[in-house]
Amino acid sequence: QHVRVIDEAKLRIYPDGTDRSKLQFELHNLKSMLPKVIVKGIPTVERAVVNPVKGRDKTIERYNLLVEGTNLLAVLGAPGVDAMKTKSNHIMEVNQTLGIEAARRSIIDEIQYTFESNNMIIDLRHMMLLADLMTYKGEVLGITRYGIAKMKSSVLMLASFEKTSEHLFNASYAGREDQIDGVSECIIMGIPMQLGTGILKVRQRLESLPEFKYQPAPIMSS
Numbered sequence: 001q002h003v004r005v006i007d008e009a010k011l012r013i014y015p016d017g018t019d020r021s022k023l024q025f026e027l028h029n030l031k032s033m034l035p036k037v038i039v040k041g042i043p044t045v046e047r048a049v050v051n052p053v054k055g056r057d058k059t060i061e062r063y064n065l066l067v068e069g070t071n072l073l074a075v076l077g078a079p080g081v082d083a084m085k086t087k088s089n090h091i092m093e094v095n096q097t098l099g100i101e102a103a104r105r106s107i108i109d110e111i112q113y114t115f116e117s118n119n120m121i122i123d124l125r126h127m128m129l130l131a132d133l134m135t136y137k138g139e140v141l142g143i144t145r146y147g148i149a150k151m152k153s154s155v156l157m158l159a160s161f162e163k164t165s166e167h168l169f170n171a172s173y174a175g176r177e178d179q180i181d182g183v184s185e186c187i188i189m190g191i192p193m194q195l196g197t198g199i200l201k202v203r204q205r206l207e208s209l210p211e212f213k214y215q216p217a218p219i220m221s222s
Contacts (some may be wrong), residue, residue, distance in 0.1 A: 002014045015030060042078065044069045044070045045070075047067070047068040049065075049068075050065060051065070070090060072094065072098075089106065091110070100138055104134075107134060108124070112127055134147070148161055152182070154178055155168065155178045156182075156188050157182050160184045160188060
């Protein structure tokens with residue numbers, strides 16, 4: 001009874017009560033509450049900005065809609081949104097909505113965008129290798145001590161990153177063995193890693209080779 005619809009874009013709201021002493025308070029209360037009322041759209045989207053994209057000749061080629069918020073699934077299903085041209089920098093949400101391959105691609109795109117924004121060019125294969133390492137387990141793992149602990153089981157590998165004494169103590173207490181087949185482990189032990197030229201081993205035959213005596217070819221005569 002305190003809200004009257006004027007037209008499609010206008011609502012008229014009346015304060016509750018007729019006491020003039022409380023009218024100013026009611027108006028301030030309504031003013032603070034109105035921005036929190038969801039009239040239409042996705043509740044988790046806080047802001048949307050139209051961003052013009054300029055070409056090489058400084059003319060506007062297209063417009064992008066930059067959205068601040070979450071709920072990628074609802075955005076993909078919103079009317080007028082082209083799902084094939086929609087992307088998000090929320091890696092975990094991309095993984096939950098589109099799967100691990102889409103999350104891998106998002107990691108590559110975000111790393112590439114960060115370096116290009118600082119005028120740095122890095123070969124795409126380096127970023128692909130990092131994204132593969134973060135997603136090959138079927139879930140997104142960060143390059144932190146918790147993520148690396150899920151990626152690798154090598155004691156020396158874990159000890160080379162963080163909490164060295166804790167990893168070495170736990171490994172010695174549990175009697176764990178390390179196969180020394182990773183890059184970090186081989187560097188720590190000072191042995192060639194099993195990659196590239198280090199994957200091959202040259203062995204020398206110790207026993208003597210059999211001697212072959214030269215014999216001239218037979219001459220056939222009639």
